Amino acid sequence: MSSIPRCTLIRSTESIQNTDLLPSNLDRSSVVHALIDVYKVHQSLEIIPPAKIRRAHLLEYHDSGYIDFLLSKDLEKYSKEISVDDDDDNNDNDDNSEYGEDFEDDLQEFGLEFDCPPFLDLNKYIFNVAGGTLAAAEHLNRDKTDVAIHWEGGRHHAGRDQASGFCYVNDVVLGILHLQRKFSTVLYIDLDLHHGDGTGSINEDGKGKGKNFNLNIPLKAGLTDAAFTRIFERIMAKVFNFFSPQAVVVQCGCDGLSGDPNKIWNLTSEGYIQAINSIVQTKLPLLLVGGGGYSTPDVARCWIKITSAITQPTTKLENDIPPHEYFDLYKPSFELDIAPSVTPDENTDKYIDEMLLLVDDRYPDDEKECRSNQESKSA
Numbered sequence: 001m002s003s004i005p006r007c008t009l010i011r012s013t014e015s016i017q018n019t020d021l022l023p024s025n026l027d028r029s030s031v032v033h034a035l036i037d038v039y040k041v042h043q044s045l046e047i048i049p050p051a052k053i054r055r056a057h058l059l060e061y062h063d064s065g066y067i068d069f070l071l072s073k074d075l076e077k078y079s080k081e082i083s084v085d086d087d088d089d090n091n092d093n094d095d096n097s098e099y100g101e102d103f104e105d106d107l108q109e110f111g112l113e114f115d116c117p118p119f120l121d122l123n124k125y126i127f128n129v130a131g132g133t134l135a136a137a138e139h140l141n142r143d144k145t146d147v148a149i150h151w152e153g154g155r156h157h158a159g160r161d162q163a164s165g166f167c168y169v170n171d172v173v174l175g176i177l178h179l180q181r182k183f184s185t186v187l188y189i190d191l192d193l194h195h196g197d198g199t200g201s202i203n204e205d206g207k208g209k210g211k212n213f214n215l216n217i218p219l220k221a222g223l224t225d226a227a228f229t230r231i232f233e234r235i236m237a238k239v240f241n242f243f244s245p246q247a248v249v250v251q252c253g254c255d256g257l258s259g260d261p262n263k264i265w266n267l268t269s270e271g272y273i274q275a276i277n278s279i280v281q282t283k284l285p286l287l288l289v290g291g292g293g294y295s296t297p298d299v300a301r302c303w304i305k306i307t308s309a310i311t312q313p314t315t316k317l318e319n320d321i322p323p324h325e326y327f328d329l330y331k332p333s334f335e336l337d338i339a340p341s342v343t344p345d346e347n348t349d350k351y352i353d354e355m356l357l358l359v360d361d362r363y364p365d366d367e368k369e370c371r372s373n374q375e376s377k378s379a
């Protein structure tokens with residue numbers, strides 16, 4: 001591999017349109033790709049569409065009852081109807097009796113309420129979000145690329161049989177399962193502000209067959225780029241040494257940016273770039289997916305910088321954003337850079353040091369493993 005990795009971006013007009021309708025992130029996909037295009041970053045990589053997948057592909061992880069309901073004619077009709085209601089601002093049509101008596105129960109059972117409502121073309125969306133990450137994984141499996149990026153993916157909260165946390169199908173799990181056809185050890189790194197389901201404190205290290213394969217680093221409010229980079233690089237060195245992964249999947253939800261409405265972490269694009277660069281430098285096959293991020297212009301600012309840092313590392317993107325369709329969203333600065341806020345960092349040196357010591361204990365250095373890992377990295 002040359003020093004600049006081969007990079008593939010997975011997108012299509014249809015997948016962007018479908019993802020634009022995701023209620024938690026309306027139009028985000030179009031905004032992200034418009035910025036990539038106006039900066040001509042798309043010319044520095046290969047573009048392929050999501051794979052045309054079938055129901056059976058979704059069943060590699062998901063429960064058939066859940067998928068059947070997601071793909072049902074009733075749900076499709078209901079999604080169309082409520083989207084028309086939204087447009088008309090007409091709230092007097094809450095009668096769902098025409099869908100059969102179990103319909104309401106099914107909506108509830110499968111988590112299709114509150115933050116995961118049905119929406120127009122949900123059936124097409126789930127095929128595109130899963131098909132995009134599966135196309136990325138397949139491209140890596142066939143050694144057609146080194147880094148495959150699917151910004152519409154990263155829906156890490158979706159359960160086997162229910163929607164959760166703005167996520168309907170778990171493309172991350174599907175992508176990892178697909179990579180495991182070729183790579184026996186796949187490392188999954190989740191950078192989202194909200195941990196993937198099933199983790200919590202630093203003492204939760206996996207359950208059942210996954211025992212000891214999970215590392216959770218709970219970080220507090222006000223996290224800065226400097227603290228994040230220090231923690232990430234130290235821990236990744238330990239994890240890479242201990243597990244010797246053959247491929248890496250990174251969920252790069254960026255709701256930890258300083259300007260995110262969650263207002264918890266205080267990261268800028270530079271923190272995420274440092275983390276992703278350190279993974280790229282391992283030269284392992286990398287599948288990069290999106291995730292959270294609720295200031296749409298900031299997400300676009302961050303993801304275009306990450307994409308460009310991978311594909312054209314010596315090029316600095318002009319800080320003044322070029323005029324384009326979504327230009328007004330970038331006011332008042334109309335700049336690409338994101339500034340940190342003045343939020344105090346609750347991740348004290350003492351807290352970080354204690355956590356790093358626990359990680360040292362869990363993944364003790366072994367000289368032989370260290371050496372062989374270094375050799376394979378420099379090969």
Ligand SMILES: [Zn+2]
Pocket residue numbers: 192193194253255291292293
């Ligand atoms: Zn999140």
